[in-house]
Amino acid sequence: MKQLNELLGTRYPFIQGGMANIATGEFAAACSNAGALGLIASGGLHSAEELRNQIRICRSLTDQPFGVNLMLMNPAADEMAQVLTEEGVRVVTTGAGNPGKYMKDWKDHGMTVIPVSASVALAKRLIRSGADAIIAEGTESGGHVGEMTTMTLVPQMVDGLDGKVPVIAAGGIADGRQLAAAFVLGACGAQIGTCLLVSKECPIHDNYKEALLAAKDNATVVTGRSVDAPVRIIKNQMSRNYIKAERDGADRMELEKFTLGSLRKAVFDGNVKEGSLMAGQVCGQLHEIRPVADILRDLYENGKREAAALTIV
Numbered sequence: 001m002k003q004l005n006e007l008l009g010t011r012y013p014f015i016q017g018g019m020a021n022i023a024t025g026e027f028a029a030a031c032s033n034a035g036a037l038g039l040i041a042s043g044g045l046h047s048a049e050e051l052r053n054q055i056r057i058c059r060s061l062t063d064q065p066f067g068v069n070l071m072l073m074n075p076a077a078d079e080m081a082q083v084l085t086e087e088g089v090r091v092v093t094t095g096a097g098n099p100g101k102y103m104k105d106w107k108d109h110g111m112t113v114i115p116v117s118a119s120v121a122l123a124k125r126l127i128r129s130g131a132d133a134i135i136a137e138g139t140e141s142g143g144h145v146g147e148m149t150t151m152t153l154v155p156q157m158v159d160g161l162d163g164k165v166p167v168i169a170a171g172g173i174a175d176g177r178q179l180a181a182a183f184v185l186g187a188c189g190a191q192i193g194t195c196l197l198v199s200k201e202c203p204i205h206d207n208y209k210e211a212l213l214a215a216k217d218n219a220t221v222v223t224g225r226s227v228d229a230p231v232r233i234i235k236n237q238m239s240r241n242y243i244k245a246e247r248d249g250a251d252r253m254e255l256e257k258f259t260l261g262s263l264r265k266a267v268f269d270g271n272v273k274e275g276s277l278m279a280g281q282v283c284g285q286l287h288e289i290r291p292v293a294d295i296l297r298d299l300y301e302n303g304k305r306e307a308a309a310l311t312i313v
């Protein structure tokens with residue numbers, strides 16, 4: 001089975017996770033230049049032309065492989081799916097759903113398709129539709145999450161898929177110990193998000209970065225479980241109000257009042273009280289702002305060292 005860097009042509013076996021409103025063409029290019037697969041996030045973009053523009057920006061800034069994260073729930077998803085082939089994008093990751101209806105076109109264009117899945121059953125369906133690899137994302141992740149942890153999901157995904165396609169671990173990976181663990185669990189690489197939020201190149205507001213650096217181990221909470229829209233964010237005034245409303249039985253419409261535009265509030269305005277500070281549980285282990293290249297190099301080198309030093313007595 002190929003390791004992720006062989007599959008993607010990257011220096012490291014890492015994917016920079018798509019992050020709505022954050023992973024611009026410029027940020028994806030920075031991650032690709034630093035050795036990961038940079039991904040442009042389509043979540044937060046309003047039209048296929050905006051996506052085309054970000055793809056062109058990315059291509060002008062890197063000659064390394066990069067891809068696009070397509071949010072299937074985006075109202076412009078059909079047009080965006082087509083822009084990917086028109087612009088010659090080589091890799092697409094997809095979240096929330098089954099990209100089956102785009103698969104033939106994408107495969108005809110030689111694209112590598114890597115959906116995110118939080119369950120083995122969905123992953124099996126995705127492979128039958130033609131997926132080349134699966135990102136198994138645990139609930140430790142920032143943003144929209146499933147129920148299972150990376151520790152339990154990855155090995156069950158690896159076993160359940162019977163070696164048919166490579167499995168990439170996501171959620172809870174920010175240092176060499178966690179990377180080595182992901183490989184021990186059977187993954188061929190890692191998708192990382194939260195640890196890149198504190199990179200110099202990440203275009204989020206400084207207040208958001210400071211909240212990440214100040215975060216402790218138990219700083220995050222999942223909102224939206226009651227309405228089947230679970231999202232992991234750093235606890236703040238918004239999350240407290242949201243969870244109180246959830247406990248009081250608020251319905252989806254009422255709860256959406258809290259979250260409407262809330263990621264943008266955090267990312268662009270630095271509003272750390274009312275904004276949605278999406279972050280994974282690893283935020284408690286982030287202590288400084290560093291260049292993406294340093295974050296990736298340390299993750300890789302320390303991961304290899306940890307794996308080589310592994311002993312069970």
Ligand SMILES: Cc1cc2nc3c(=O)[nH]c(=O)nc-3n(C[C@H](O)[C@H](O)[C@H](O)COP(=O)(O)O)c2cc1C
Pocket residue numbers: 016017018019020022041043069071094095116137140141142143144170171172173191192193194195278279280281282
């Ligand atoms: C701020 C933020 C926004 C995210 N937005 C998206 C998104 O738009 N699409 C997606 O597929 N995943 C999204 N994710 C999940 C990441 O792509 C990635 O799988 C996850 O961050 C990995 O776990 P980690 O946060 O523990 O590193 C987001 C994560 C964060 C932290």
